[in-house]
Amino acid sequence: MGSLPPQRRQAGGPGGGPGGRAGRTNLSPKEGAEEAERRLGKPCFHAGQKVQGTYACVACQFQIRNRGTLPTCPDCGEIVWAYMESGPRPVPEGEQAGAPRPAPAQAPTATVEEGVSLQPPGVTVTEGVKLQP
Secondary structure, eight states: OTTSOHHHHSTTSTTOSGGGOOSOOOOOHHHHHHHHHHHHSSOEEETTOBOOEEEEETTTOOEEEESSBOOOOTTTOOOEEEEOSOSSOOOOTTSOTTOOOOOOOOOOOOOOOSSOOOSOTTOOOOSSOOSOO
């Protein structure tokens, strides 16, 4: 375990977890792959799934040509891999081709308004005020 980076040695600690992400560390491997897929817009799989193709680690971009079961990233210890080839989404061995996959993330819509005051009502700005005597 000494060769793993700090974020991998601190299981559940501050900044621990895949890629050093803090916060929601209780994701299953499947949920982590689904979250990465929504975020990246590429098919993502997790270590232990049997799929063939070229994959990149979602944390450090280490690339492999996989022919069997996806491993844990040898560089950083991440378990989620992004499929890097074009064409149809690979189907992991033991799963059906018609299995539902996560919907792609949609960009939030923005509205543009001109002449909007950025000061909240009732706030006055006074310059040159000393806060200490």
